[in-house]
Amino acid sequence: MKLKLNEISKSFGPVKANSDINLxxxxxEILGLLGENGAGKTxxxxxxxxxxxxxxxxxxxxxxxxxxHNPREANKNGVGMVHQHFMLVPVFSVTENIILGTEPTTTFxxxxxxxxxxxxxxxxxxxxxxxxxxQLIEKLPVGIQQRVEIIKILFRxxxxxxxxxxxxxxxxxxxxxxxxxxxxxxxxxxxxIFITHKxxxxxxxxxxxxxxxxxxxxxxxxxxxxxxxxxxxxxxxRKVNLKTxxxxxxxxxxxxxxxxxxxxxxxxxxLLSNLDVKLxxxxxxxxxxxxxxxxxxxxxxxTGLRKISSGKISYFGKECxxxxxxxxxxxxxxxxxxxxxxxxxxxxxxxTENIILxxYYEKKFSNNIALNWSNAKKEAKRIIExxxxxxxxxxxxxxxxxxxxxxxxxxxxxxxxxxxxxxxxQPTRGVDVGSIEYIHNQIVMARNKGIGVLLNSTELxxxxxxxxxxxxxxxxxxxxxxxxxxxxxxxxxxxxxVN
Amino acid sequence: xxxxxxxxxxxxxxxxxxxxxxxxxxxxxxxxxxxxxxxIVSGSSTQIALTALVALFTGSFGSLSAISETFTAATPLIxxxxxxxxxxxxxxxxxxxxxQIILGGMAAVVIGFSFQLPFAIHLIIIxxxxxxxxxxxxxxxxxxxxxxxxxxxxxTIMLNLxxxxxxDFFLRMPAIQKEGRNDPISKSIFETAELPxxxxxxxxxxxxxxxxxxxxxxVFFVYWLIFHTTIGYEFRAVGKSVEASKYGGINPAITIxxxxxxxxxxxGLAGACQIAGVLGRATPGFSxxxxxxxxxxxxxxxxxxxxxxxxxxxFGALIAGGRAMQVSANVSLDLITVIQALIIIFxxxxxxxxxxxxxxxx
Ligand SMILES: Nc1ncnc2c1ncn2[C@@H]1O[C@H](COP(=O)(O)OP(=O)(O)OP(=O)(O)O)[C@@H](O)[C@H]1O
Ligand SMILES: [Mg+2]
Numbered sequence: 001m002k003l004k005l006n007e008i009s010k011s012f013g014p015v016k017a018n019s020d021i022n023l024x025x026x027x028x029e030i031l032g033l034l035g036e037n038g039a040g041k042t043x044x045x046x047x048x049x050x051x052x053x054x055x056x057x058x059x060x061x062x063x064x065x066x067x068x069h070n071p072r073e074a075n076k077n078g079v080g081m082v083h084q085h086f087m088l089v090p091v092f093s094v095t096e097n098i099i100l101g102t103e104p105t106t107t108f109x110x111x112x113x114x115x116x117x118x119x120x121x122x123x124x125x126x127x128x129x130x131x132x133x134x135q136l137i138e139k140l141p142v143g144i145q146q147r148v149e150i151i152k153i154l155f156r157x158x159x160x161x162x163x164x165x166x167x168x169x170x171x172x173x174x175x176x177x178x179x180x181x182x183x184x185x186x187x188x189x190x191x192x193i194f195i196t197h198k199x200x201x202x203x204x205x206x207x208x209x210x211x212x213x214x215x216x217x218x219x220x221x222x223x224x225x226x227x228x229x230x231x232x233x234x235x236x237x238r239k240v241n242l243k244t245x246x247x248x249x250x251x252x253x254x255x256x257x258x259x260x261x262x263x264x265x266x267x268x269x270x271l272l273s274n275l276d277v278k279l280x281x282x283x284x285x286x287x288x289x290x291x292x293x294x295x296x297x298x299x300x301x302x303t304g305l306r307k308i309s310s311g312k313i314s315y316f317g318k319e320c321x322x323x324x325x326x327x328x329x330x331x332x333x334x335x336x337x338x339x340x341x342x343x344x345x346x347x348x349x350x351x352t353e354n355i356i357l358x359x360y361y362e363k364k365f366s367n368n369i370a371l372n373w374s375n376a377k378k379e380a381k382r383i384i385e386x387x388x389x390x391x392x393x394x395x396x397x398x399x400x401x402x403x404x405x406x407x408x409x410x411x412x413x414x415x416x417x418x419x420x421x422x423x424x425x426q427p428t429r430g431v432d433v434g435s436i437e438y439i440h441n442q443i444v445m446a447r448n449k450g451i452g453v454l455l456n457s458t459e460l461x462x463x464x465x466x467x468x469x470x471x472x473x474x475x476x477x478x479x480x481x482x483x484x485x486x487x488x489x490x491x492x493x494x495x496x497x498v499n
Numbered sequence: 500x501x502x503x504x505x506x507x508x509x510x511x512x513x514x515x516x517x518x519x520x521x522x523x524x525x526x527x528x529x530x531x532x533x534x535x536x537x538x539i540v541s542g543s544s545t546q547i548a549l550t551a552l553v554a555l556f557t558g559s560f561g562s563l564s565a566i567s568e569t570f571t572a573a574t575p576l577i578x579x580x581x582x583x584x585x586x587x588x589x590x591x592x593x594x595x596x597x598x599q600i601i602l603g604g605m606a607a608v609v610i611g612f613s614f615q616l617p618f619a620i621h622l623i624i625i626x627x628x629x630x631x632x633x634x635x636x637x638x639x640x641x642x643x644x645x646x647x648x649x650x651x652x653x654x655t656i657m658l659n660l661x662x663x664x665x666x667d668f669f670l671r672m673p674a675i676q677k678e679g680r681n682d683p684i685s686k687s688i689f690e691t692a693e694l695p696x697x698x699x700x701x702x703x704x705x706x707x708x709x710x711x712x713x714x715x716x717x718v719f720f721v722y723w724l725i726f727h728t729t730i731g732y733e734f735r736a737v738g739k740s741v742e743a744s745k746y747g748g749i750n751p752a753i754t755i756x757x758x759x760x761x762x763x764x765x766x767g768l769a770g771a772c773q774i775a776g777v778l779g780r781a782t783p784g785f786s787x788x789x790x791x792x793x794x795x796x797x798x799x800x801x802x803x804x805x806x807x808x809x810x811x812x813x814f815g816a817l818i819a820g821g822r823a824m825q826v827s828a829n830v831s832l833d834l835i836t837v838i839q840a841l842i843i844i845f846x847x848x849x850x851x852x853x854x855x856x857x858x859x860x861x
Contacts, residue, residue: 305745326748335746343746346739357736357747366729373727 008057032202035212037404038390080153143174252281261311286467332420347399387412526845558823559816573815579793582765589758590738595655597790598662603629603767611688633767641759710772
């Protein structure tokens, strides 16, 4: 099928999210869609899938005019989308999730699971989407959950497939597998739209690239005839420095010391075993590792969100026994959590309300009883300005911000106050190249000023670009340590458990 | 109109003017219309339906005494619904207002008849005791949730049942039961403990009492609490996301217990106000389902204090107007229950209302 979007426009109040957008995708083609945070990519895709109604413009499929009032109608016409935040029911099995909403039935309206399972298996073997149809979603890693989402739209006979930042949550290995999958889909004649912030990814798999800026298409490029640099410039509208400048700084005294730390799960299985970690002043310590090897639990323990089973955590030379998140925050330890929507922000709260999430009780924002909203508002305005959060008001709710702008708000909140130590998990997840440059510079500047930074990222590139020292997590242990100039391939091997 | 938009921006936590004012008003009018239609369908003449309609309005807002009755009925509803609204904000579904009202009322009765104190002091103590006992009763449910995870819907329903039995037992205790009576009825409170009628000088029969004014003060207090204090911020944060609140350094367990207790405090005040302002003594059914109607009021008011004030007055009007309707059109009071239920259905389905009246929500 061939898709054509014609002069699509959409505004949210004063914000023009899309203006006069023209775009085509052909059968057997992968179109890359690039753009800054808030450029309007997700909005455009939501229009295409019937979630939003465009203010003007039209959708043509095989030259026929289509109007979708809801995602179901879009599905019926062969348009399917894998959202950045999966929409799966955790306690349902893979098959149950896939058929949800289009349950095939036998007589007396009994759900026909056997037939459904067969169809699921057929699709998964056809496109190399390996999944176990009986497994519960909550037991599956993110990469496999994503496959379920893909099968879900193929099950509905989608011919036009949309992926909104599918690689943001995947491990490098999963990204490789994902690329195989979309290449297969392309071979099968599907038309694919692929949104990402990672330039090398579009160069690798796309046939054509469209770049959005401030709601408009500002350019079309072919992967063979363009470069990272050119794409970045087109997106941001200025020159972007893709390399971070990191002068060598002498490291100072120990700020954080972890001794013999172990954590057991509820079923007494070890999540972390006998961890020893030291973080110094003026140092960025990178934690590399495939997601799910204990990094999350480690950081939760450090920030008071998880009880430790044995061992010792000391900040600034003092042991912290069972410290609450607030107490640790009051030591000047700032935490950028890996899941902004679950932990870092409250979607229904305004930006102002979010800005004081972990400081509302401080003198600046309250007198212990009443909140000082005018100070909170000032602070929100300051952070929005400083960290270039694209919004027209600090009173809108956080879930109205584009994904990357939510991240910038969160980073701004944590990095713009007095700070002794920074624990940053996936700090640039879903953030555009221009903002990555800014955030990386902020982290390096903080370290130069004498702050210790613990950086947890699944992006090995990011770890290597920023870290003074790198430790690798594998199955709940630190299995290797590297200096900043180590060979990425060797680090990669360590991440896979080869020592 | 501008004023209302200003009001809604100022008062609300991003609920739009439509959600706070238009939807409840339309829902109510629609419900009344359908209620009367039901009357006609079930065999009454159009004449009677019209009489009933007129009685509903004149009986609630048609005269000074009608308005007095409306406000009298609204008073405990507003208190209890404010409590339920606080619970909603903290993510708690408190079904237990009825039991909390009973406990608050029982405490008020005891304080009211046991001793005589100077007028203002007695009044303050009777209200405080009601608030305290209501708070204590709700605290139990909050504490159970915080420590064991027991769901508050279940525990508060149980606590309601316990409160009913407790009241039965209480009313037959020799120290409580009115002398020379065999039926369960408490002694009457002293006059020094009564909430004065505010329109006494105009006409001693106008029942609206000082409790209504206190309820309005409570509305603004709860508004301030929810939107302008650190505690209110904690309530709302925990109500929206427990994970994010923990990250923000909030202790969800303490917050839940506190929110529940404040909810019970307000419901307890509702009970005390009924005793000190209207009834003067306790009988087995004195809570009269106010705690359940209050859930509807809190929903209708979108868990927003200002919304609760208007919704409470509206439900008070339905009660007062319903009585007048029963008298002048001989229509069963059950019709009011039907109308209330319809209102809830429409509130629960705002999309339905948007679909029915698209031009209003342009
Ligand atoms: N429901 C909404 N209400 C109000 N404004 C919105 C809404 N959805 C999006 N916007 C605004 O529209 C603009 C485009 O947002 P969109 O989510 O499409 O950006 P994006 O290109 O997907 O960005 P990102 O890369 O950060 O995900 C932003 O300014 C955003 O704040
Ligand atoms: Mg987006």
